Amino acid sequence: MAVLDEYGEVDYDFEIDRIVSRIREVKASKILIQLPDGLKRYALYIQREIESRVDHDLEITFSGSSAWGACLLDDVEAEAEGYDLLIHIGHVEYSYYRPRYRTLFIPAYYLREVSVEALDEAVKLLRSRGADNIAVYSTIQHAKQIKKVALYLSKFFNIVNSTQIGEDPAKVSLVGCDYMKPYSIRDKVDAYVFVSGGVFHPLGLGLTVPFKPVIKIDPYENRSQDLTGFIEKKIRARLYKILEAREARRWALIDGVKGQNRVWFRNYLKKLIRSKGGSYVEYVSHIIDRNLILNIDSSEIDAFVILACPRIPTDDLEDYHKPVLTPAEARMALTGMHNKYSFPW
Numbered sequence: 550m551a552v553l554d555e556y557g558e559v560d561y562d563f564e565i566d567r568i569v570s571r572i573r574e575v576k577a578s579k580i581l582i583q584l585p586d587g588l589k590r591y592a593l594y595i596q597r598e599i600e601s602r603v604d605h606d607l608e609i610t611f612s613g614s615s616a617w618g619a620c621l622l623d624d625v626e627a628e629a630e631g632y633d634l635l636i637h638i639g640h641v642e643y644s645y646y647r648p649r650y651r652t653l654f655i656p657a658y659y660l661r662e663v664s665v666e667a668l669d670e671a672v673k674l675l676r677s678r679g680a681d682n683i684a685v686y687s688t689i690q691h692a693k694q695i696k697k698v699a700l701y702l703s704k705f706f707n708i709v710n711s712t713q714i715g716e717d718p719a720k721v722s723l724v725g726c727d728y729m730k731p732y733s734i735r736d737k738v739d740a741y742v743f744v745s746g747g748v749f750h751p752l753g754l755g756l757t758v759p760f761k762p763v764i765k766i767d768p769y770e771n772r773s774q775d776l777t778g779f780i781e782k783k784i785r786a787r788l789y790k791i792l793e794a795r796e797a798r799r800w801a802l803i804d805g806v807k808g809q810n811r812v813w814f815r816n817y818l819k820k821l822i823r824s825k826g827g828s829y830v831e832y833v834s835h836i837i838d839r840n841l842i843l844n845i846d847s848s849e850i851d852a853f854v855i856l857a858c859p860r861i862p863t864d865d866l867e868d869y870h871k872p873v874l875t876p877a878e879a880r881m882a883l884t885g886m887h888n889k890y891s892f893p894w
């Protein structure tokens with residue numbers, strides 16, 4: 550149930566009691582809190598709630614950096630700057646990065662239920678796709694709603710991943726670059742259902758299981774939407790970029806830091822580029838955006854690969870005038886195996 554606060558309704562469970570008990574446990578007097586951009590507006594609420602339940606002097610600082618995922622924790626900074634504890638809100642631990650410092654993860658579960666209207670709309674859309682066997686996933690924010698969504702949809706469809714939908718919500722939650730769970734059952738699934746706001750996560754799912762229908766249930770807008778056509782268009786655009794990069798000789802490989810550092814894949818691509826007689830320049834950066842690409846770019850670069858976050862090429866830089874590829878797309882361009890689209894690694 551949403552909490553009514555003097556600043557309005559607070560629709561997320563920030564698990565203040567769990568935060569306070571961890572603060573007490575480590576006897577923290579100075580904490581750093583990371584919030585994703587979309588939840589930063591709750592900083593004052595969180596601060597006030599923590600302060601009202603802690604009976605000792607406590608210094609609370611919020612990180613102003615964008616916290617896109619648990620792949621980029623402010624852990625090293627928290628330790629270096631003398632904080633006793635890092636609290637990372639909005640994600641669970643990233644599979645490819647263990648925190649280097651004392652970190653508490655608070656998923657920030659969304660408190661409102663998905664409406665029956667939105668579920669009925671999803672049923673209609675799934676039927677129009679001729680689906681019998683479906684799998685249901687969500688972001689971590691909506692993972693607690695999955696059980697009810699699956700229960701409702703199970704009246705009409707076979708839920709292929711019903712055994713994954715247990716007591717631990719993290720088991721059905723996905724991040725934007727790891728879709729192994731839905732990928733592993735793709736042969737048994739006619740269509741996927743994804744519970745989330747926005748299209749970021751369902752788009753990543755659709756890129757991983759090309760040409761399977763993806764229906765999004767949006768708990769904020771209380772409606773469902775068939776994203777299959779949108780995703781197919783995206784895949785065609787990505788295949789065109791891969792074809793463009795086939796002739797590239799000089800590559801810029803841009804890696805990230807912490808959980809976004811993927812040296813193993815960089816080494817693999819370097820080998821492929823060398824085997825084709827090409828050349829490369831390597832960069833590593835905390836923040837990878839259009840400005841960085843513009844600064845790096847020159848007449849000596851034919852194509853870019855972003856090894857850090859594979860969503861930067863697909864979501865932010867698709868309109869760049871040279872190919873900017875994900876690691877898997879670069880592999881496809883370099884090996885000539887571009888008849889079957891892969892995402893993201």
Ligand code: SF4
Pocket residue numbers: 617618619620621643724725726727809857858859860
């Ligand atoms: S999609 Fe990008 S920001 Fe999200 S977890 Fe993966 S690497 Fe991190």
